[in-house]
Amino acid sequence: MAAQTQVILASTASDAFSKLGQTGEALLVFFGVGLIIFVAAGRATGRLHRPLTIVVLLGPALILLAVGLVIPAIRTIYLSFYSDDSTVFLGGKNYGWAFTNGSAQQALLNTLLWILIAPVVATALGLLLAVLVDRIKFQAVYKSLIFMPMAISFVGASIIWKFVYDYRAPGQPQTGLLSQVVIDLGWSNPPNWILSHPLNNFLLMVIMIWSQTGFAMVVLSAAIKAIPDDIIDAAKVDGARGLAMAFRITFPMIRSTLIVVLTTVMIITLKLFDIIRTMTGGNFGTEVLANDMYSQTFVNFDTGKGSALAVILFAGVLPLVAYNIVLLRRERQIR
Structure with missing residues (x-):
């Protein structure tokens, strides 16, 4: 029983560390891309300066808004027309x-x-x-x-x-x-x-x-x-x-x-x-x-x-x- 418990705890810890690592990688990618954009905007001159500034200021916020709100909202509306397992189209029955x-x-x-x-x-x-x-x-x-x-x-x-x-x-x-x-x-x-x-x-x-x-x-x-x-x-x-x-x-x-x-x-x-x-x-x-x-x-x-x-x-x-x-x-x- 103790050995089985240890195996379960080890598996749970492994899954937790795996998910934590994936989250860390996603954050690093996000901040890396943001840093590249900031550096590019800082060095831009002439006609590219204003568009890049707008992208730098609004881009991350719009991306987060889309990922955290717009896309989930659209998906929720889509799922509301389907069955419990999202395989059968039910129209307005729900x-x-x-x-x-x-x-x-x-x-x-x-x-x-x-x-x-x-x-x-x-x-x-x-x-x-x-x-x-x-x-x-x-x-x-x-x-x-x-x-x-x-x-x-x-x-x-x-x-x-x-x-x-x-x-x-x-x-x-x-x-x-x-x-x-x-x-x-x-x-x-x-x-x-x-x-x-x-x-x-x-x-x-x-x-x-x-x-x-x-x-x-x-x-x-x-x-x-x-x-x-x-x-x-x-x-x-x-x-x-x-x-x-x-x-x-x-x-x-x-x-x-x-x-x-x-x-x-x-x-x-x-x-x-x-x-x-x-x-x-x-x-x-x-x-x-x-x-x-x-x-x-x-x-x-x-x-x-x-x-x-x-x-x-x-x-x-x-x-x-x-x-x-x-x-x-x-x-x-x-x-």
């Missing part, structure tokens, strides 16, 4: 499955629910905190504490909240903070939070909101501080106070930033994977599009259905990215 299968429909509906709730709540809380924290002393300390969850990965945040939602049967010592709190408030038999559908979806959204509120607060706080003092002083002279100041001056002045924050959090939410995978694995009615895509591709080994879900996910993200780009261009033109 997309039909995505919109008619019960589990896939659940994932789509849950994803839509996440998009409609989590980004709006996170952005609203961030805006509220931005307005409140800017009016107190030592605001940098409070902002750092609120922003801190943003520095934690979604997996780490999920593990933290897993202890909050932990459930023990009545009569046993409760290790879950939420269960203990509701028991102290008089609820003698709280439910198993993560198993309770549809409540579990909203509890998982709390993790996303907790993580993204700090980001929204910091960006919106910067936007509020960028409002010219002359506008604020003029509004105060005209009698604007409190909510009138907020709705008539502050919010309209930071409208574009507010939309950018909202759409950015929407994109993050649409690609949601880590929280679901860590907390439930997509079980108990919590499946979302990104996790279902992973499960179909790497658990069920059905590249056709997984690719179709990936294309649907890409189609959902694309309009949000395009809208952000258009909005930023308008802002630059105004300035």
